[in-house]
Amino acid sequence: xxxxxxxxxxxxxxxxxxxxxxxxxxxxxxxxxxxxxxxxxxxxxxxxxxxxxxxxxxxxxxxxxxxxxxxxxxxxxxxxxxxxxxxxxxxxxxxxxx
Numbered sequence: 001x002x003x004x005x006x007x008x009x010x011x012x013x014x015x016x017x018x019x020x021x022x023x024x025x026x027x028x029x030x031x032x033x034x035x036x037x038x039x040x041x042x043x044x045x046x047x048x049x050x051x052x053x054x055x056x057x058x059x060x061x062x063x064x065x066x067x068x069x070x071x072x073x074x075x076x077x078x079x080x081x082x083x084x085x086x087x088x089x090x091x092x093x094x095x096x097x098x
Contacts, residue, residue, distance in 0.1 A: 047072070063096045 019027060050068065053060070071093040078090045 061096065061098050063098070067094070067096055 014023065016024065016027065050072070053068070054065075071090070074090045078088060081088065
C-alpha cells in the first residue's frame with residue numbers, strides 16, 4: 001500500500017468508517033438515489049396488484065376490504081412521518097377471515 005494512502009475497501013473505495021464527514025454525506029446521498037427509484041417502483045406495482053383485488057373477480061367481506069385499506073393507509077402515514085423525521089413501525093397486517 002502506498003504511504004499516506006487510506007485503506008481501501010474491496011472495490012477501491014474507502015471503508016465507511018474511514019470516510020470523512022463530507023464523504024459520508026455523499027455516500028448516503030448516492031445510496032438514496034440508487035435505491036429510491038427501484039423501491040418506489042416496486043411499491044407502486046405492489047399497490048396496483050392489491051387494487052386488482054377490488055375487481056369483481058374476487059369476493060371479500062366489508063371487514064376484509066377495510067382491513068386492506070387501513071393497513072395501506074397506516075403504512076403510508078408511517079412513510080410520511082419517517083420522511084418528516086419520525087420513524088415507527090405499523091406492526092404488520094392481519095386479514096380478517098370474514
